Amino acid sequence: xxxxxxxxxxxxxxxxxxxxxxxxxxxxxxxxxxxxxxxxxxxxxxxxxxxxxxxxxxxxxxxxxxxxxxxxxxxxxxxxxxxxxxxxxxxxxxxxxxxxxxxxxxxxxxxxxxxxxxxxxxxxxxxxxxxxxxxxxxxxxxxxxxxxxxxxxxxxxxxxxxxxxxxxxxxxxxxxxxxxxxxxxxxxxxxxxxxxxxxxxxxxxxxxxxxxxxxxxxxxxxx
Numbered sequence: 186x187x188x189x190x191x192x193x194x195x196x197x198x199x200x201x202x203x204x205x206x207x208x209x210x211x212x213x214x215x216x217x218x219x220x221x222x223x224x225x226x227x228x229x230x231x232x233x234x235x236x237x238x239x240x241x242x243x244x245x246x247x248x249x250x251x252x253x254x255x256x257x258x259x260x261x262x263x264x265x266x267x268x269x270x271x272x273x274x275x276x277x278x279x280x281x282x283x284x285x286x287x288x289x290x291x292x293x294x295x296x297x298x299x300x301x302x303x304x305x306x307x308x309x310x311x312x313x314x315x316x317x318x319x320x321x322x323x324x325x326x327x328x329x330x331x332x333x334x335x336x337x338x339x340x341x342x343x344x345x346x347x348x349x350x351x352x353x354x355x356x357x358x359x360x361x362x363x364x365x366x367x368x369x370x371x372x373x374x375x376x377x378x379x380x381x382x383x384x385x386x387x388x389x390x391x392x393x394x395x396x397x398x399x400x401x402x403x404x405x406x407x408x
């Protein structure tokens with residue numbers, strides 16, 4: 186899995202890369218600021234997770250996060266912000282923009298490992314899901330395709346729904362994710378439903394959709 190590390194401080198960037206390298210087998214890609222990272226993403230880089238410093242020249246972490254969440258192709262990318270700031274306003278803004286995690290500098294190995302373990306958890310093996318449901322992999326792919334369509338259709342309309350209707354729809358989609366072995370997507374959708382925030386709901390839908398697409402690819406690769 187590729188991990189993108191974005192930080193204008195060379196020493197801090199190398200320290201974080203070292204911590205990630207000690208956590209498992211990752212291909213680490215580095216960017217010197219938000220604009221550099223955005224160019225790499227726009228050129229086709231598709232990391233499994235991005236660690237991004239908050240305060241940088243040219244394009245800061247919040248700005249890069251906002252661009253990522255606004256891009257349909259990149260919206261599901263897990264993003265962990267890294268900063269010395271830990272005040273409530275900063276953390277709230279990070280959450281509002283859809284950050285998946287937050288590490289306070291100076292960071293310890295345990296913080297980095299915990300974020301990776303939480304965000305890089307693989308979804309259930311498609312073959313195991315198919316066996317549990319008593320269906321073939323081809324049938325499982327049909328189910329995943331149906332869930333994909335539901336998530337895509339829910340995105341544009343979710344913000345206009347009343348709170349109760351939005352929460353109910355997110356819960357139904359979460360149940361679909363859980364049934365098909367997509368525990369992370371289910372958890373994100375349920376969390377968004379509880380928080381009653383339309384923007385968070387859209388982010389959760391994008392992240393769940395990313396999980397569905399990855400699960401489809403895994404199912405298609407089964408022998």
